[in-house]
Amino acid sequence: MREYNFTGGMPDPGSFPIEGLIEAAGRALRAAGGDTLVHYPGDLGNITLREVAAMRFQASQGTEISPDDIAITNGSMQALELVFRAYVEPGDIVLTEELSYMGTLGLLRHSKANIVGVPNDEHGMNTDALEEILRDLAAKGQRPKLINTVPINHNPTGMNMTAERKRRFIELAEEYDVVILEDECYGDIYFEGDPPPSLYSQAPAGRVIYVATFSKTIGPGVRMGYLSAPQPVMGRVMANRFDGGPSALASLILAEFLRHHMWDHIRKTNGIVREKLATLLAALDENLGDMISCIPPTGGLFAWTTVPEDTDMGRLMAGLDERQVRCTRGQAFHVDQKDIPNVRFSFAYPSLQDIRDGVEVFADCVRAAQPSEAAVA
Numbered sequence: 001m002r003e004y005n006f007t008g009g010m011p012d013p014g015s016f017p018i019e020g021l022i023e024a025a026g027r028a029l030r031a032a033g034g035d036t037l038v039h040y041p042g043d044l045g046n047i048t049l050r051e052v053a054a055m056r057f058q059a060s061q062g063t064e065i066s067p068d069d070i071a072i073t074n075g076s077m078q079a080l081e082l083v084f085r086a087y088v089e090p091g092d093i094v095l096t097e098e099l100s101y102m103g104t105l106g107l108l109r110h111s112k113a114n115i116v117g118v119p120n121d122e123h124g125m126n127t128d129a130l131e132e133i134l135r136d137l138a139a140k141g142q143r144p145k146l147i148n149t150v151p152i153n154h155n156p157t158g159m160n161m162t163a164e165r166k167r168r169f170i171e172l173a174e175e176y177d178v179v180i181l182e183d184e185c186y187g188d189i190y191f192e193g194d195p196p197p198s199l200y201s202q203a204p205a206g207r208v209i210y211v212a213t214f215s216k217t218i219g220p221g222v223r224m225g226y227l228s229a230p231q232p233v234m235g236r237v238m239a240n241r242f243d244g245g246p247s248a249l250a251s252l253i254l255a256e257f258l259r260h261h262m263w264d265h266i267r268k269t270n271g272i273v274r275e276k277l278a279t280l281l282a283a284l285d286e287n288l289g290d291m292i293s294c295i296p297p298t299g300g301l302f303a304w305t306t307v308p309e310d311t312d313m314g315r316l317m318a319g320l321d322e323r324q325v326r327c328t329r330g331q332a333f334h335v336d337q338k339d340i341p342n343v344r345f346s347f348a349y350p351s352l353q354d355i356r357d358g359v360e361v362f363a364d365c366v367r368a369a370q371p372s373e374a375a376v377a
């Protein structure tokens with residue numbers, strides 16, 4: 001039986017730049033020489049890739065950033081883990097979207113943080129709700145250690161925080177003196193115009209720790225992310241790093257490739273992903289129509305679908321598993337693991353035909369999980 005994989009945040013395998021990376025590897029190795037590669041990279045990582053990250057930020061955000069304020073990490077997840085190690089002790093309060101990436105929630109649970117969910121909607125984290133939570137905590141003499149957010153191409157919902165909410169978000173963080181952890185790992189995957197300005201580019205220095213990655217446009221197997229923060233914040237975070245830094249070899253090869261091909265590659269990848277999203281949305285509409293809803297994302301790799309409220313989610317997911325359709329149950333993303341009527345599709349990895357065929361099976365399983373179908377069975 002054919003498997004239809006709509007799970008992880010993976011780009012189209014055909015977009016992986018094999019030949020470009022092979023050529024970049026030869027140039028990078030010849031230029032670096034053996035002496036560079038027999039040394040440990042250091043906590044901040046390879047300077048060449050840090051310079052590329054700074055170039056990427058300036059080009060997309062219109063704001064200069066120093067390579068000295070950037071640390072290369074083994075994917076964005078290591079960046080998040082380093083920040084949590086530096087800021088979160090057991091019992092500390094951390095605010096995050098009520099619907100958040102399950103990997104981040106896993107890290108916070110491992111840190112034994114007191115995770116408080118802030119409602120989010122089609123415009124990102126609800127700042128009215130955030131203000132109420134911060135005010136209530138302050139009245140009890142409590143202050144969160146961090147506010148974690150994915151404001152652009154949110155995982156799992158695909159939504160974007162509006163400019164007005166970003167402005168208010170920063171004001172609240174300033175008023176209540178809380179550090180913002182901005183996870184922008186999908187910021188380069190944008191379909192409509194230019195990506196909106198980050199919180200990091202707008203907030204006072206030291207208020208926001210910025211996390212991004214190269215993995216979502218190249219491939220998660222590359223494991224190259226980075227974080228940005230000024231001193232003394234960077235020093236506090238790097239005090240918890242003990243791995244000697246990320247691979248200098250991988251950093252040099254990736255930097256050489258991106259210096260010459262970054263924007264062409266991003267445009268190519270975004271074109272492929274945009275077509276796959278359109279195919280997914282058309283297939284959902286054709287097979288399920290008004291039975292489910294899905295607000296089209298303007299970027300990222302995920303589509304967040306809402307099935308009928310009375311859907312038997314256990315039966316739906318069991319049916320999908322039996323028929324080899326791999327989607328992610330909404331419950332996995334809820335701060336309190338509430339069983340909500342949502343399913344997340346990652347649409348960039350499967351082929352166009354697999355998207356069409358997989359959604360057809362998904363539709364069969366949704367119908368089979370409705371109360372009337374259960375009663376007949």
